[in-house]
Amino acid sequence: MKLIFGGAYQGKLDYALSAYHLTEKDVYHCDMESMVINFDKKIIADAERFVLACIKEGVNAKECLEDNLERLQDKIVIFDDISQGIVPIDKTERAWREMTGRCMTFLGQEAEEVIRVFCGIGSKVK
Numbered sequence: 001m002k003l004i005f006g007g008a009y010q011g012k013l014d015y016a017l018s019a020y021h022l023t024e025k026d027v028y029h030c031d032m033e034s035m036v037i038n039f040d041k042k043i044i045a046d047a048e049r050f051v052l053a054c055i056k057e058g059v060n061a062k063e064c065l066e067d068n069l070e071r072l073q074d075k076i077v078i079f080d081d082i083s084q085g086i087v088p089i090d091k092t093e094r095a096w097r098e099m100t101g102r103c104m105t106f107l108g109q110e111a112e113e114v115i116r117v118f119c120g121i122g123s124k125v126k
Contacts (some may be wrong), residue, residue: 002076003111005104010029011120012078013045019122020076032112035059038070045078055092064104069110077111079104 002020006012017023020042028041030050035057037044044050054061065072083101088094108114114126 001072001074001107001111002113002115003079003104003107004076004115004117005079005081007084008080008099008116009089010117012117013043015115015117015120015122016043016076016078019041035064037068037070039068039075042074042080043076044072047077047079047103048082048096048100051103052096055099061099062106064101065106072107072110077107 002016004016013027013051014017017027019044022042026042027045028038028043030037030044030046030048030053032052035050035053037050051061054064079100081104082097088097108126111126113124115122116125117123
């Protein structure tokens, strides 16, 4: 598995498509309203939205990822890093921020590569 993370609009998906010679048809975009992940696609983008959908349903997103770790082994998972800035006042947004960090930490430990993308440039972290 490869984990790619970075701020919003920093070119993470474009980086992944170019670096791994893939196209948009290889991408599944997670939805804030659905806890479903299409494991048939090579890239799982907007994974922080999956986490928010889980938070809204009272489901532990990290446990869902742990339960599907085998299905993630050949995937590229992309997260917006939402851990920066002021801690949200809203309870749901705080839970989302915390769980996203926990999921990224778990996947980062399991991933063979971790890449941070800033200004469209990927830097290998692991």
